[in-house]
Amino acid sequence: MLCHACGRRRYIRNSFSDDEVLEEIAARLKCHRCGSGEVELQALVRDPATGFWPAEHG
Numbered sequence: 001m002l003c004h005a006c007g008r009r010r011y012i013r014n015s016f017s018d019d020e021v022l023e024e025i026a027a028r029l030k031c032h033r034c035g036s037g038e039v040e041l042q043a044l045v046r047d048p049a050t051g052f053w054p055a056e057h058g
């Protein structure tokens, strides 16, 4: 999840149902830091070689 208001990027580990699209999920989320609803969800995948997530910023 990326906040457009403060630039905060954080991972969402909740599982969402398969019939929801990212835009619909993002529409009901708020930034945990600044409270802005201007957030965007980006699908991230683990590195298939190492099993690690990309480094988290912030």
Ligand SMILES: [Zn+2]
Binding pocket: 003, 004, 005, 006, 007, 008, 031, 032, 033, 034, 035, 036
């Ligand atoms: Zn924010």
